[in-house]
Amino acid sequence: MFDDGCGVKLFGTPVAKLPVTSPEDHLVMTRLQWGIIGPGRIAPRIVRALAGNPRGELRAVASRELAKAEQFAAEHGAPVAYGSYEELLADPAIDVVYIPLPNHLHAPWAIRVLDAGKHVLIEKPIALSAEDVDAIGAAATRNGRIAVEAFMYLHHPQISRALEVAASGTLGPLQLINGAFSFLLDHADDPRLVPEMGGGSIWDVGCYPVSFARRIAGEEPDAIAGLARFDESGADRTFVGQLRFPGGLLALFESGFAAADRERIEIVGRDATLVVEHPFLPAPDGPPPAVTLWRDGIAAPVEVESIDQYRAEVDDLxxxxxxxxxxxVSLAFSRGNIATLVELRRLAREAADPARA
Ligand SMILES: NC(=O)c1ccc[n+]([C@@H]2O[C@H](COP(=O)([O-])OP(=O)(O)OC[C@H]3O[C@@H](n4cnc5c(N)ncnc54)[C@H](OP(=O)(O)O)[C@@H]3O)[C@@H](O)[C@H]2O)c1
Structure with missing residues (x-):
């Protein structure tokens, strides 16, 4: 076990010792220059996190279409717009690149960003195989740069509080973690529904409750079960999974594109249960944080601060x-998550249709 520096115990060996820039760099890099490649739906949240940020600012945005980059730059106050991702990577003024591309492009572009000598914040899921996380780690090491998966919810104080309560013994010995994240997605040409692009609910939203269960357990599961309803293209629309950890903790989760918005986590102990109602997208992008301790049928609210978790994610990097x-969020933690998701998906595919697993 090692400490992730935030009071949370992690496990295993880091994929790469995450390097830091040289001390001289520290003197000059007081306000990091950020670039975004692929300005889609989620990119404005990182723009928001950089607005008025004393340590970083948005310098450039790149799209495959220059006009789109120009429009995004004008709307969001980026001084520079590029018509290709390569041009942004060649800009020597850029220190950090945010990658909100479709899932299958995360690893290849992260490696290109690192090889261009820049740090990188990579949207979840960081990659579609554990080998690709290793390749990102190797690129980070050889270039002396940092690569981080954008699990923004892990930066919210409600999650830190939940982890503290779980570790404090207040709930009694932990028995079970129950997590859910689903929303309705039914426009057919969305990359999130294309298996070759890393589509499917397990990749898109199942990654959240799985990561939370692993964070609480502080170790990797030693038994995994997964079942899903797949569409004709092979993307799962509803997924249910179970994990067992060597220490005895059990976890179950569901993710989906076929049911209206719901997100929730329960940490079930022998003596009490902690419920986080909006664990992944609380205010300002969802309802205010709501954490409740249930004991003997009585609910006691747990006070938590409401912050912009995307700002906390940017500040952490x-x-x-x-x-x-x-x-x-260490690369070792991300690697364990991807390995678990790959196995869950494989098992569900096998159960649905052994010939296509
Ligand atoms: N952390 C969070 O809160 C959160 C929330 C939502 C999504 N995400 C993650 O962020 C990533 C992007 O999600 P999004 O909803 O913002 O996606 P999106 O709106 O579909 O945007 C993705 C962008 O990728 C670029 N792109 C490059 N190659 C593409 C291709 N072959 N097909 C489609 N787009 C391509 C496009 O930009 P150009 O055409 O301009 O180059 C597009 O605007 C996903 O990995 C998702 O899991 C994270």
Whole structure:
């Protein structure tokens, strides 16, 4: 076990010792220059996180279409727009690149960003195989740069609080983690429904409750079960999974594109249960945080601060780059998540149709 620097115990060996830039860099890099490649739906949240940020600012945005990059730059106050991702990577003024591309492009572009000498914040899921996470780690090491998966929810104080309560013994010995994340997705040409692009609910939203269960357990599962309803293209629309951890903790989760919005986590102990109602997208992008301790049928609200978790995610990476702190989400943690998701998906495919597993 090792400490992730945030008071949370992780496990295993880091994929790569995440390097920091040299001390001289620290002196000059006071306001990191950010670039975004692939400005889609989620990109404005990172723009928001950089607005008025004392340690970083948005410098450039790149799209496969120059006109789209120009429009995004004008709307969001980026001084520079590029008509290709390559041009942004060649801009020597850029220190950090945010990658909100479709899932199958995360690993290849992360490696290109690192090889261009820049740090990188990579949307979840960071890659579609554990080998690709290793390749990102190797690129980070050889270039002395930092790569982090954008699990924004892990930066919210409600999650830190839930982890503290679970570790404090207040709930009694932990028995079970129950997590859910689903929403309705039914426009056919969305990359999230294309298996070759890393489509399917397990990749898109199942990654959240799985990561939470692993974070609580502090170890990798030793038994996994997964079942799903797949569409004709092979993307799962509803997924249910179970994990067992060597320490005895059990976890179950569901993810989906076929039911209206729901997200929830329960940490079930022998003596009490902690419920986080909006664990992944609380305010300002969803309802206010709501954490409740249930004991003997009585609900006691747990006070938590409401913050912009995307801002906290950006600040965490900037601190890793400028101060040399350990990122809250290590590559070792991300690798374990991807390995678990790959196995869950394989098992569900096999159960649905052994010939296509
Ligand atoms: N952390 C979070 O809160 C959160 C929330 C939502 C999504 N995400 C993640 O963020 C990523 C992007 O999600 P999104 O909803 O923003 O996606 P999106 O709106 O579909 O945008 C993706 C962008 O990728 C670029 N792109 C490059 N090659 C593409 C291709 N072959 N097909 C389609 N687009 C392509 C496009 O930009 P150009 O055409 O301009 O180059 C497009 O605008 C996903 O990995 C998702 O899992 C994270």
């Amino acid at each position: 900037q601190s890793a780059i400028l101060d040399g702190t350990e990122p809250r």
